[in-house]
Amino acid sequence: MSKAALVFWSGTGNTEIMADAVEAGIKAGGAEVEVFQAADFDSSKVAEFDGIAFGCPSMGAEQLEESEMQPMFDDVKDSLSGKKIVLFGSYGWGDGEWMRTWEDDCADAGADRVADSVICNETPDDEAKAECKALGEALAKAL
Numbered sequence: 001m002s003k004a005a006l007v008f009w010s011g012t013g014n015t016e017i018m019a020d021a022v023e024a025g026i027k028a029g030g031a032e033v034e035v036f037q038a039a040d041f042d043s044s045k046v047a048e049f050d051g052i053a054f055g056c057p058s059m060g061a062e063q064l065e066e067s068e069m070q071p072m073f074d075d076v077k078d079s080l081s082g083k084k085i086v087l088f089g090s091y092g093w094g095d096g097e098w099m100r101t102w103e104d105d106c107a108d109a110g111a112d113r114v115a116d117s118v119i120c121n122e123t124p125d126d127e128a129k130a131e132c133k134a135l136g137e138a139l140a141k142a143l
């Protein structure tokens with residue numbers, strides 16, 4: 001069975017709710033999933049997984065969270081070439097700029113983003129949770 005990592009950071013729980021739905025989607029799509037807090041994942045683990053779902057809210061000024069998520073992502077970035085990934089996260093007052101920047105960084109790293117990213121404003125509603133579940137299923141089916 002294919003195996004996915006789900007790696008996320010969440011400060012106030014919104015991206016964590018999204019992560020729960022992505023996890024359910026990966027399982028529904030027929031893959032195994034191992035869940036990591038951002039601080040517990042690093043480049044040495046990337047090769048263990050057929051694909052990775054990364055989640056992080058917009059923090060700083062349209063940036064990834066800087067104490068755990070960004071350092072982890074900087075570490076794994078060079079290992080992502082050809083790796084199947086998806087991205088998700090919650091935002092507040094912005095327009096999703098952080099996600100566009102993050103997608104560009106993933107493209108520069110040569111990652112294979114297999115589905116459109118899912119972003120949602122603050123706490124995910126039922127529609128956003130369904131989008132997250134579909135995101136997880138899309139990743140699982142691409143593996």
Ligand SMILES: Cc1cc2nc3c(=O)[nH]c(=O)nc-3n(C[C@H](O)[C@H](O)[C@H](O)COP(=O)(O)O)c2cc1C
Pocket residue numbers: 009010011012013014015016057058059060061062063090091092093094095096121122123
């Ligand atoms: C320190 C800080 C910086 C933030 N910066 C942004 C930002 O630049 N753009 C934005 O749209 N939302 C910003 N937000 C709002 C969060 O992205 C939003 O509240 C999100 O739902 C938090 O997700 P979480 O519950 O998973 O931590 C910021 C929130 C905090 C606490």
